[in-house]
Amino acid sequence: MTTFIFDVLKDLQNNNENLSELTFVLPSKRAGLFLKHQLSKVAKKTIFSPKIISIEEFVEDLSLLKSISNTELLFEFYNTYVKLTNSNEADSFESFSKWAQILLQDFNEIDRYLIPQKNIFDYLSAIQDLNHWSLENNQTDFVKNYLSFWNKLINYYTQFTEQLINKKIGYQGLIYREAAKNLPSYIKNNPEKQHVFLGFNALNTSEITIIQELLKNNLAKTYWDIDSVFINNQKHDAALFTRQHKTNWSFFKNNPFNWITTNYSKEKNISVFGVPKNIGQAKYIGTLLNSLQKNNQSLQNTAVVLGDEDLLIPVLNSLPTTIEALNITMGFPLKSIPIASLFESLFHLHKTPSNILYYKDVITIISHQFIRPLLYVKDVDYATKIIETIDANNLVYLTTERLKQLATNCNDVIDLLFSNWNKSVDTALKNCNQLILHIKNFLDGNKASNLLSLEYLFRFNELFNELSRLNTAYHHIKDISTLYSVYKELLSSETLDFQGEPLQGLQIMGMLESRVLDFETVIISSVNEGILPSGKTNNSFIPFDVKIENNLPTYKEKDAVYTYHFYRLLQRAKNVYILYNTEADVLTGGEKSRFITQLELEEIHDINHQIIAPHVPIIKTTPNVIDKTPSIINELKTVAQKGLSPSSLTNYIRNPIDFYYQKVLKIKEHDNVEETVAANTLGTVVHNTLEDFYKPLVGTFISVERIKKLKTRIVKTVTHHFTDVYKEGDITKGKNLIIFEIAKRYVSNFLDLEIENLKAGNQIKIIAIEADNRVVIDIPELGFPVTITGKVDRVDECNGITRIIDYKTGRVEQSSVEIVDWEAITTDYSKYSKSFQVLTYAYMMQLSNKIQLPVEAGIISFKNLNKGFLKFSKKDKAGAYAKKDALITQETINNFSKELKQLILEICDPNIPFTEKEV
Template structure:
């Protein structure tokens, strides 16, 4: 394939131009590398390399100004802003930085397009005065300050420009403006220079002026790269700028346009892929490359052009292993580095000067991959142990002293991470630098494995040192919030640049890096509206109509720029793969670019369309089944000998897989910090408080005096048990305080119910509180003993009738402790789990000879205390009003049959643990 650069060099060589004496000026440095490489293909003898520079370098040479970063520019502008603005109207640096960046962009545009600043700023001020009724006598203070700001814009611009020029620094627009001022001097002092402008398209007014001056003086020539197909179409945006230059530049009244080629109409293989999401596009790029390598295509003439920089990492991870040479032109955004999240978390942690830290923030920092290595002892990190301690003790908020105690002997690391930044930027930056060095020393132990992370760390070290330098010079960073805003601004522009051989292997680049370069095979990603082209985003203080009046670029010109880059990229290519995102839920996603539609409507090429979808076969959820092998059966024998509890049996009824996980595998639930008191904690507190009250009264008759004594101790007992279960969790505020008060209310309501019963003449004697039971269940079919265990909350005599009472802090209704069909007792969890439990307790106490039949058993529901003691009952049908609440020997015999059937099922080696589908 013949490239544009080669064509230009060949023409110059054929005209006997001395290439060594030519200065080549290109849109980017990247193109210069390829130009230097092509010289050897044109010249048949050894020559000195010509001077090859980018337009940015050339304008800096002309202006004698040094380009500074946007962040430093912001600091310089704030100094001018402070000097020119009344103290009462001054914004702090944090607020200033948010709007000043837009103002600086407008300054840049005004200078690049050589707009008379006084004229446009006065015009803008006049517009604002009209908008806010300037002739109205009574203006609010807000309107007066607003109009004052617009009135001062010209002063800000003038003072700022003079200030930068005096320091020999500048932003791009100012450098271009100064370059225009110095162009005549340059022409006079460099009359023997030969300049070639190569591959330009959209020029700003300053560039136009420089180019025309050099062309008219005879010092320069310019070679455009334009297709005849686009040039002859008066409405095709790809030719918009060059067509205007040919019509309007006086140079072209006596000179021909160099040059217009005819490559676009040549045969091309164009494939368009609609793919959902970024990752889908990355995977498809990998698939395309795999096919290319299989066809032995030279990847040195292949380019992947990423319209979105966020696709870089997914694409790198999707490349086929057969690709051994790779050159990445675009840098990876530093904000995408894993360590960036660590510093962001630290800033969020220290933005407020609280003396304690929320546990989730602490855990998030301690468990970060670059921090956990700092807590290693004997090649084992202590972080998991620290996190477990936080969870067990319900430490919702932790201060630095607590962290030091938890993290011994790593107090130094805790000091770096959690010492207060005191809302001081200098201290914050020193702490972050100290942290960088600590992480560096830790990573260097495995240097080969951590080489990329160390590279990230080095770039962050540079970033923080730059912030320290800026703060030492300007002293505008007067709070952590301000520092964080500047840090984010600086981070968004920083990249981690890759090093590689630029002329070998597969090329990965952004759209702008592709300028002047040509490839046989091109893969372009994210060709969606809003991305390529970028759409109608208007980030400027200058209104659209004012931009039109002063010939400043609008979205129309930006679209034309994207159009030129897109078509120039494919005009010489033979194989073109265009990918777009089909997902409408993504930002700017779902709608394919107008460029794709244009390709289709032109009808010049055969285009293959593909809709690429993931190979997602519908998955039919299969309920899990676990067969009982020898190990499982051995474990079941252990459980049977120790004793099945009513809760474990109801757990099996609910879902056998849960029983398997909890009892066979001994998998317990993950301990989390209880920010708000959990239901089981509330239940434990109520149970233990009532045990404290009633345990001393075992064997005694209950009296009103007993209950009144209990009521006096409710607050102290509940508090004590909350501390026991909730550890160091705070119960003095928020939802926890509400739950704490609910616990006291439940207990007081229960005690009031007892008083009401006694006042009504009922006699209550306490038989047992928290009675432990363990009884043998004789099952002939099993060759090992089976026990049932259980702790009964309360057994009492109510007017001579024995009652077995189970406390429930949740809401239980009467129909939930009633049985109609005995066979459903061990199969219908939702209907009969409460009945099963109370019958278990009754069965165990009877078999243990602790009670004599008949008895009553039931539930005391603290959320339904108005219903009183909810007694177990046997009914013949759902509509049977004659329910039997007495538990007799016949009742227990019926229960025993079902209990044995359940235990036999659990222990049967032929019956697997089969998961139930729980709705």
């Protein structure tokens, strides 16, 4: 396969041109590298390299202006805006930047296409006057200001461009306009200099003017790369611009139009693959490359062209490990590297000035991979210490002073991270720069293994130095919010360049970087509407009809540009793989591109069209099964001797694997910070409050007067226990205040129920509060003792009947403490866990001779207090109206103990593994 560049060089050589004396002008710098490479294949002897430059470099030389970044351009424009706008009407820099970007783009287009500035701005102003009835006398201030803005556009433009020219700087459009203006003097000073323009397609008016003038003066040659299939079809957008040049340029009336080729019609293998989602495309690119290698096809002349450049990272992660040489023309986005998330977190924390720090923000920052090592001093991990303190004390908000107390040897780092920036841009930039130096000093300790991290850091150091320079030079950044906006603007445009040999191995590039280049095998991704082509976008103050009137490009011309690039990639290629996303997405592209449909309708090539679905293996979910090894049995013996509680036994009933994790492996759930009081915390507070109230009453009959006295202590006691359990969590506002009030109401309602029962003539004697129980039960089959432990919330005597009471702050219904079949009590957790719990308490107390049967046992539900004491009862199998027996007799205990022992035997049986249940 011969390339377009090779053909051009060969033609020049055949015409006896001295290649060393030519100036080659190409659409991109990258094309220049390939041209240098091809030179060695054409030149038969050693020659001096010709001058090879991009069109941007050529035009910049002509204009005598230097291009500056979009961000700095914005600062320069704001100088002009402030000078021409009343101070009380001027937008802040942050607000200004949101619309000024669009206006600068319009300035750029107007200049690139050499549109008379005053005419178009006057025209725009007149349109707005008509739209807003400017002749009306009763215009609002808003309308006046709006029309004033449009009337000032010509002044903004004039002052701004004069200001830039005086500083010898400019934006692209201004550079092009000045270049066209300076062309006569350039021709005069370089009467013999020969230029070769190759591979161009869509040219703006400035470029057309420059190239035509050079052609007229015999100082240039042009080489177009267009196929006859496109240029001969008047409706084919791939040749939209070349047809215009061929028809409209006077030079081509008497001179040949080089070249119209016939490469596109040659035989090609074109495959179109519909793949679901972007990641699916990335993975399939890896599959295609792997397949090419297995077929012994070299990737030396292969290109992966990404329609959506956001696919770069997924594609890199999907490449086969067998690829040795790789060249990536796109930079790695700076916003995607790890340290970007650190500064994102810092700006998030400091955008709103405050002396208190939200714990999640603190944890996010101190846990960051670049910060955590800075907090490890003298063998103390201060990051872990801070996190543990936050968890242990339930700290939702902290201060910098508190953090310094916890990390005593890291005060300088804590200051840089968490000291209030106080709306000071200088402080923010200084802190960020100092933080970068701290991280660098740490990484320098092991430079060899931290080279990549140091490269990341260096680029961020450059970025913050640029922010400092802009802030010093222009003084437009007044607050942290504006600084963050400028930071994001710079970050989005900065990339970290990959290192590699540009002419070797697989090429991964964006669509625009493929200009002038030819490859034998091409893989193009994201060929969807909204991406290729990008479709209608209207980021402009200039209406569509005004653009048409002034020959400014619209979305139609932009689509034609991408049509040309797409078909140019196919012209000389032999193997073409086109991928599109089958899942239409409003944000990232819609249905398959019209380019694919056009390829199919042309019927020039046979298109192999397939829909690719990822292979999703059927994974049978098998429950986790843990066999009981001798070491596990030994641990179970220890657990049994130490004590099994009713909650641990019901935990086994619910899911044996959870019992294994908690009791055998001793795995505990991490106690997260409770921003909102958790249900178990509320329960603990209510339990502890009632324990405080009733403990002094053990052994006595309670009275209405005593209970009324307890009611006066509710606020103080509940507050005390919230402080004890909820630690330093705030209960003075928000949901927590509501939960605090609920706790008081629960206790108050319970005491009211107690008073109501007493007034009804019931005699209640408190026997025990929070009674500890520990009994050993004999199970001969085991051969070792088993201990059952548990705390009973309350044991009392009501009208001569002993009651075992368990408090529940959640809602419990009577049906939750009723059973029909004894066998089900150790198998059905959802129905019988509460019955199991209260019966265990009764069983323990009967074994330890603390109660005499018969007794009642049950639950008081604070969310269902109007139902009173919910007694355990055994129901017949006769249905809803079956007879219930609420008294716990020896028979009841015997039936329960039998099931309990069976459960413990199962837990300790070496032949029954811990098997996970579906919960």
